Amino acid sequence: MYAISKKSKYALRALFELARRYHQGPVLIAELSKHQRIPKKFLELILLELRNQGMLGSKKGKGGGYFLARAPSTISLGEIIRALDGSLAPVPCVSQTAYRTCEECEDEATCGIRVVMQEVRDTTAEILDRENLADMLRREERLEQRRSKVPVYAI
Amino acid sequence: MYAISKKSKYALRALFELARRYHQGPVLIAELSKHQRIPKKFLELILLELRNQGMLGSKKGKGGGYFLARAPSTISLGEIIRALDGSLAPVPCVSQTAYRTCEECEDEATCGIRVVMQEVRDTTAEILDRENLADMLRREERLEQRRSKVPVYAI
DNA sequence: ATATACTCTACTCAATTGATAGACTGAATA
DNA sequence: TATTCAGTCTATCAATTGAGTAGAGTATAT
Numbered sequence: 001m002y003a004i005s006k007k008s009k010y011a012l013r014a015l016f017e018l019a020r021r022y023h024q025g026p027v028l029i030a031e032l033s034k035h036q037r038i039p040k041k042f043l044e045l046i047l048l049e050l051r052n053q054g055m056l057g058s059k060k061g062k063g064g065g066y067f068l069a070r071a072p073s074t075i076s077l078g079e080i081i082r083a084l085d086g087s088l089a090p091v092p093c094v095s096q097t098a099y100r101t102c103e104e105c106e107d108e109a110t111c112g113i114r115v116v117m118q119e120v121r122d123t124t125a126e127i128l129d130r131e132n133l134a135d136m137l138r139r140e141e142r143l144e145q146r147r148s149k150v151p152v153y154a155i
Numbered sequence: 156m157y158a159i160s161k162k163s164k165y166a167l168r169a170l171f172e173l174a175r176r177y178h179q180g181p182v183l184i185a186e187l188s189k190h191q192r193i194p195k196k197f198l199e200l201i202l203l204e205l206r207n208q209g210m211l212g213s214k215k216g217k218g219g220g221y222f223l224a225r226a227p228s229t230i231s232l233g234e235i236i237r238a239l240d241g242s243l244a245p246v247p248c249v250s251q252t253a254y255r256t257c258e259e260c261e262d263e264a265t266c267g268i269r270v271v272m273q274e275v276r277d278t279t280a281e282i283l284d285r286e287n288l289a290d291m292l293r294r295e296e297r298l299e300q301r302r303s304k305v306p307v308y309a310i
Numbered sequence: 311a312t313a314t315a316c317t318c319t320a321c322t323c324a325a326t327t328g329a330t331a332g333a334c335t336g337a338a339t340a
Numbered sequence: 341t342a343t344t345c346a347g348t349c350t351a352t353c354a355a356t357t358g359a360g361t362a363g364a365g366t367a368t369a370t
Contacts, residue, residue, distance in 0.1 A: 003242075004246060004272075009259070009268065012268055013259075016267070026346095028346075037259050038259070039330085042329055044349095045329090045349095047347090048349080051347090058346090058347060059346085060337055060347050061336065061344085061346060064345075065347080066347085087158075102164070104164070104165075110295060110298040110302055111295075111298075112171070112294045113164065116283070123275075123282065124275050127275050143266075144265045147262075147264055160357095160358070181315095183315075184315080184316075185315085194361085197359065199318095200318095200360090213316060213317090214367095214368080215314080215368055216313085216314055216316080216367060216368030216369050217370070218315095218368085219314075219367090220316080
């Protein structure tokens, strides 16, 4: 159907790292770029955008870098994706944050597509707004533990 | 986040009409184009694609046109969208029909994004695969009836 | 034979996405 | 206060995708 943009995916990875290092003070773009394998210049734009929206803080000069402006548990995946891609909705006419009428649509009130897509949007938003950065860290830790317990027979 | 393409949206509308007229024999592209306000040449491509995938049948020459190859109740919205847009998944690594590894991803097994996006994909697919053309006709009828009962005070 | 109506390939055009370049600004510190 | 560090910002670019158009070709009914 569609996909979240690389921008959002990059942002999620970068913010995971910022969440993991929440108590370490500012983190360099260069480090995030290297660890998460994100083109540095592109990452700059992404972080800047999130900073200008208030989700991140930054500090210039030596000892500077980026950091989460709020606690990891208060930043949801939905908020991050919306911040960069604008909306979670599969069609603009069911978006909460970026509503636009579908120009080909004669009458929204009787549009069956709309009703179904509304349901898709709602369940999607429910999932993505429920999951926050702190959850994700825990989740990834669990996955890594489980993984390391699985015996690997291949050489 | 993303949106279904106009192609899919046009297809849904056109197929709704084909479902509504399921027992009337072939329907002209020109009629579908006019009724659903879809650019004719663009609609040709869409219907052709769906025909080549076996969802539609067609007949050339006088008395020709397009028709559903199967009963409306056996064609789901998910199938239509997948046929044209390729996938319902928000990231390629959780797509059932168009799986592709995310090149920036180091390890799928421990990727938290993947787990959450899998859930998004599953609930989306559950909704769209459950809804079929016959359901949609009933749904739109209900909506129209409800609408016509609402008193309209505007002139 | 002719008109009808789908079939198919090839374009075109605009918008979006992903990415890069380089000058600029503010902070730290030697 | 000069230097270095590191984020800020604007501009630009290339590639891809999405939407739409053109026109010749083919099958069918009458």
